[in-house]
Amino acid sequence: MTLDWAIVWENAGALARGAEITVLLAVATMLLAIPGGVLLALMRLSPVRPLALASAGFTEFFRNLPLLLVIYAAYYILPLTTGISFSPFATALVALALNVSAYNGETFRAGIQSIRKGQSEAALALGMSRAQVMREVVLPQAARRIAPVLASTWVSLFKDTSLVSVIAVGELAYTAMRIRSQSFRVLEMLTAMAAIYWALGYPQAKLTDWLYRRFGVRE
Amino acid sequence: MEIDLDFGPLIASWRFLLGGLGLTLALSALTVLCSLVLGGAVGLARCYGPRWLRWPLVFYIDSMRAIPVLVVLVWGYFALPLVSGVTLPPFWAALAALSVHIAAYVAEIVRAGIESVRPGQTRAALALGMSRAEAVCQVVLPQALVRMLPAFGSILSITIKDTAIASVIAVPEYLNCSQTLAGQSFRPIEVWFVAMAVYFMILFPVTRAVDIAYARLASLGRS
Numbered sequence: 001m002t003l004d005w006a007i008v009w010e011n012a013g014a015l016a017r018g019a020e021i022t023v024l025l026a027v028a029t030m031l032l033a034i035p036g037g038v039l040l041a042l043m044r045l046s047p048v049r050p051l052a053l054a055s056a057g058f059t060e061f062f063r064n065l066p067l068l069l070v071i072y073a074a075y076y077i078l079p080l081t082t083g084i085s086f087s088p089f090a091t092a093l094v095a096l097a098l099n100v101s102a103y104n105g106e107t108f109r110a111g112i113q114s115i116r117k118g119q120s121e122a123a124l125a126l127g128m129s130r131a132q133v134m135r136e137v138v139l140p141q142a143a144r145r146i147a148p149v150l151a152s153t154w155v156s157l158f159k160d161t162s163l164v165s166v167i168a169v170g171e172l173a174y175t176a177m178r179i180r181s182q183s184f185r186v187l188e189m190l191t192a193m194a195a196i197y198w199a200l201g202y203p204q205a206k207l208t209d210w211l212y213r214r215f216g217v218r219e
Numbered sequence: 220m221e222i223d224l225d226f227g228p229l230i231a232s233w234r235f236l237l238g239g240l241g242l243t244l245a246l247s248a249l250t251v252l253c254s255l256v257l258g259g260a261v262g263l264a265r266c267y268g269p270r271w272l273r274w275p276l277v278f279y280i281d282s283m284r285a286i287p288v289l290v291v292l293v294w295g296y297f298a299l300p301l302v303s304g305v306t307l308p309p310f311w312a313a314l315a316a317l318s319v320h321i322a323a324y325v326a327e328i329v330r331a332g333i334e335s336v337r338p339g340q341t342r343a344a345l346a347l348g349m350s351r352a353e354a355v356c357q358v359v360l361p362q363a364l365v366r367m368l369p370a371f372g373s374i375l376s377i378t379i380k381d382t383a384i385a386s387v388i389a390v391p392e393y394l395n396c397s398q399t400l401a402g403q404s405f406r407p408i409e410v411w412f413v414a415m416a417v418y419f420m421i422l423f424p425v426t427r428a429v430d431i432a433y434a435r436l437a438s439l440g441r442s
Contacts, residue, residue: 064419065418066379068386069397072401073414081408155284161287163384177293186301190290193293198285205284
């Protein structure tokens with residue numbers, strides 16, 4: 001078997017562009033999914049029952065579907081039901097944001113609920129307002145517990161962006177697989193794809209471990 | 220906007236879809252089984268194995284956490300046969316790739332479970348004259364296993380979701396069948412709605428059971 005690694009260098013520009021779109025998609029998704037998650041958590045914790053139920057329903061729905069299915073469903077259902085034609089990137093963004101918002105909502109809710117009730121009660125007894133209690137007592141502590149979980153969600157999201165290659169978003173996996181089928185250099189291109197994902201993902205995974213060690217709850 | 224739904228083509232192909240569902244469940248069950256065995260071995264070897272083995276195992280685990288499962292799957296199916304000379308049918312290639320990927324997560328769960336048992340207990344067991352193997356099997360593992368159980372439940376739901384990715388290498392599991400049917404029937408909306416309902420009905424009971432297990436078992440095995 002002859003290997004021709006030159007194909008990778010010849011297409012370095014295209015691969016770099018693909019990696020750029022992967023990063024861009026992950027960042028854009030997180031920028032939508034953090035406010036989305038906050039909203040879901042606030043709805044879930046609110047005393048208004050319909051809001052809490054709607055949030056729980058949304059979360060359970062998207063937590064219990066394969067992401068690939070959500071991507072296909074968004075690709076077919078969005079344009080037909082809204083009448084607007086979405087670009088593949090926009091479709092991918094919607095599907096990923098729905099999925100990650102559901103996970104973030106659970107993360108924020110668990111983070112807020114992990115702060116014992118006695119603390120808020122004590123703060124209220126000291127004459128703080130509800131908003132003050134949230135801002136000055138609950139959130140600073142909850143943030144330390146939320147940060148590492150958010151980091152692992154980010155790592156998962158970064159890897160999951162590869163799935164949108166099925167609807168022809170020109171990110172890293174799609175680009176590498178396209179060059180593979182045009183050049184027939186299967187082993188070289190697929191190995192390069194894996195190596196690039198590894199190089200981008202490995203430090204992120206290690207950083208997440210560090211965040212867990214740094215902020216992890218020890219009891 | 221008015222959409223008329225017609226589930227006729229779906230109902231007409233129920234055998235085809237049921238076959239896909241069967242394959243999804245079979246692939247999930249086999250993947251969970253293989254990754255528990257492989258991941259359990261890796262996790263134990265990492266904690267108790269020889270020192271020289273630890274570095275490659277940690278490298279394997281962290282690499283799997285860094286590379287998307289789609290990439291492992293596509294590499295294993297298209298590139299690995301060029302290196303090894305052995306071409307596996309899609310189903311077995313998917314089983315191997317998914318197991319290798321998920322086993323890394325299982326290994327992390329096993330390690331976390333073992334490390335959650337305080338080292339003082341092992342020392343106490345050794346001081347009482349137990350052998351190292353006895354201390355591990357009779358003191359550490361029984362407690363560690365209870366704590367690992369809910370996390371193994373999450374592995375089950377992650378696996379069922381990940382098997383959908385096997386559709387990319389043309390394993391005719393449920394998602395792949397839905398794709399075929401969506402193309403042939405010209406009724407994609409109905410097909411995808413039903414697919415969402417089917418996956419939800421499988422996964423929801425699993426995640427509920429895991430949530431309940433977390434709540435029940437969290438207090439058990441605490442030392």
